[in-house]
Amino acid sequence: MADSLPPDDAFITQQLQDEGAIILGKANLTEFANFIAFDMPNGFSAVGGQTLNPYGPGEFDVGGSSSGSAAAVAANLAPIAIGTETSGSILSPASSNSVVGIKPTVGLISRDGIIPISATQDTAGPIARTVEDAAILLGALTGIDPNDPATAASEGLFFEDYTQFLNADGLEGAKLGVLRDPFFTAFLADDELALAEQAFDDLADLGAELIDVELPNLDELFGLDFNVLFYEFNVGIEDYLASLGDDAPAATLADIVAFNEANADAAIPFGQGVFEVSLATGGDLTDPAYLESLATGIRVTATEGVDVLLESLDLDALLFPNNIAAISGARPGYPSITVPAGYTDAGEPFGLTFLSDAFSEPDLIELAYAYEQGTLLRLSPESTPAIAGDRVTVPEAGTTKALLTMVLGVLGLRLRRQRCHSGKNAMLELGTLGAFRPFG
Secondary structure, three states: OOOOOOOOOOHHHHHHHHOOOEEEEEOOOOHHHHOOOOOOOOOEEOOOEEOOOOOOOOOOOOOOOOHHHHHHHHOOOOOEEEEEEOOOOOHHHHHHOOOEEEEOOOOOEOOOOOOOOOOOOOEEEEEEOOHHHHHHHHHHHEOOOOOOHHHHHHOOOOOOOOHHHOOOOOOOOOEEEEOOOOHHHHHOOHHHHHHHHHHHHHHHHOOOEEEEOOOOOHHHHHOOOOHHHHHHHHHHHHHHHHHOHHHOOOOOHHHHHHHHHHOHHHHOOOOOHHHHHHHHHOOOOOOHHHHHHHHHHHHHHHHHHHHHHHHHOOOOEEEEEOOOOHHHHHOOOOOEEEEEEEEOOOOOEEEEEEEOOOOOHHHHHHHHHHHHHHHOOOOOOOOOOOOOOOOOOOOOOOOOOOOOEEEEOOOOOOOOOOOOOOOOOOOOOOOOOOOOOOOO
């Protein structure tokens, strides 16, 4: 895919250019959105190499798979960027790099031109240093795209200006559900636990009511298979390759697997076990195994999970540290936003994530902005400080007409430029309770 040139721009690429965006470049990401090998490091691609975390180059995990998008914004290389997510790949690098990430409702933003993993879970979304910048960018990306039927669901539910929801008092009277167990004890070190508890104290001081809650069916949640992704990727990658026309570097997933095997030393230093599992499904979306996985995932995470908590307790959102429970919103396509929430004793960034139901972006932006403005915890990384005098004059923020100077970090967005890697930014948690990792 390194030399693949798509025939046209993606829908959101054109939207950004219409708004005056200056596209600086493409960002590195975990290869094929970490949907190629079971042990791929976050931020690594065979073409781009290893993305580093600006807060601890070579020391801290950069998160993934939208690694380069978040690292570029954190390092002050651009104020905004695009990531994509299947199950955590905006939230993960945003948390790891002390920036703001919005994973929108599936269908709010066009996926045209994005190399897909999952037609039912994929979405692009903003990464920025502030909630305000992320809100401006989100408004520039919404709209109905005939090439992505999923966007029809957003008719009458999207906004072109999300800055109207920036309310510094937005936490007054908010009811938030805190999912402490088992997410905290299983995944957080002591200093991270302290940061989480401090965040909850801050939220309470800012007027929120916090209620400890537990997701129903936890055993089922952590036992979910990922057949949906394996099946849908097989179909989606071949549809994408077909869209490239006669210049496509391959026609099928089997072609890609064969190329990788013939160029193993350069192409697949970590293997391609995920590709092989996906290939074995045959991509048959009528297969009972696929249909059962799809229905079970939505039932466990939404119908009998997030929906139950939000409705029964009249909650505005659920709270998670970092991106620990991204899977709870991924299966039903629900939105989340993560914001900087401090740093560990070693200086590693820590994030706080708000999650709610479909098309609740206005509420999530309000909550996140109030927390951000009430704490102002983000610090620039010492390894890449802002350069004095290095500024771009932009129109006043507040409308989607504001100039957007940015990095496009979605691998697979159709840009009339040489492709740097293949895949799509995203994340998936594989395995059981102790085995979450960026993927898809």
